[in-house]
Amino acid sequence: MKKKLPLIVFLAMTATMFSQRKSDLLAEIESLKSQISSVEQDLAKAKREISSSKAKAETLEVENVGLRDANATLLGNLSNFSELSKQNSENVNRAMAALARKEKQLSGINDMISANDSTAIVSLTRIKQTLGENANVGVGDGVIVISNSLSSLFGSDTSTTLTDAGKAWLANVSKVILANPSFKTEIEGLNITGEFGPTYDQAVSVSKELVTVLGVPSTSIQVSAKDGNFKEGINIKLQPDYKGFYAKAKESAKATQ
Incomplete structure (x- = not known):
């Protein structure tokens, strides 16, 4: 028994040590498991972050492609806008030049119109000096109108024979017509009954007196x-010579083109 006691003690100590070693191993295993779990969590987190970063990178790449396309489109639009602006500038310059020519044309025409109006006004003054201040004379649209009544010219509304007073009046009118050879003369008979035949005959009588007797x-x-x-x-x-006026206006327009 005494011989076996040391063996028993050794075996007990060995069992105790093995049990303690096993406990340490189990603790170490648990620690390793905990570390592995932590590493797995870190790895999963890293994978998630990598996946998120990859997704962001892909998104940024898509956005970058879009920005490049937008930039190319913008550059193309700027080029087109520059060309269009250049064309518009050229069009504006041509329009301004055309406007300047038109203004010059209108200025020349206005000058001629003013000259005609001035001539009419000057002629009106001279006519009144010839016919007398009480003469029935007016100017409208550059046309000088000298008027007289049928009773003064013919003695009645229906007669076509000029009175002495009418002939004397026409003698002064003929001086006005002959003094303005560039003007056209119209003898206009006015009627209130609608019977234009007698009125026309009266106008013809006035015309005959001016032509055959007074030399117009x-x-x-x-x-x-x-x-x-x-x-x-x-x-x-x-009336002014409108045909000549328009001929001059046409020449003036051609000269400024």
Whole structure:
């Protein structure tokens, strides 16, 4: 028994040591498991972060491609805008040049119109000096109108024979017509009854007196009859040479083109 006691003690000590070693191993295993779990969590977290970073990188790449496309489009638009701006500038310059030419044309035409109006006003002053301040003379749209009544010219509304007073009046009118050879003359009979035949005959009588007796060129005289709108009588209209005026205006327009 005594021989076996040491063996038993050794075995007990060995069992105790093995048990303690096993406990340490189990503790170490648990520690390793905990470390492995922590590492696995860190790895999973790292994988998630990598996945998120990859997704962000892909998104940024897509956005970068979009930005490059937008930048290329913007550069193309800027180039097109620059070209369009250049064309618009050229168009504006051409339009301004055309406007300047038109203004010059209109200025020349306005000058000629003013000259005609001034001529009419000056002629009106001279006519009144010839016919007298009480003469029935007016100017409208550059046309000088000398008027007289049928009773003064013919003695009645229906007569076509000029009175002495009418002939004397026409003698002074002929001086006005002959002094303005560039003006066209129209003998206009005014009627309030609608019977234009007698009115036209009266205008013809005035025309004959001016041409055959007073020496006014027949080529410069026209005869007409129209409704006088509650007025009757004879109007002698002196009109500027519009044909010559428009010819000058046309020449002026060509000169400024």
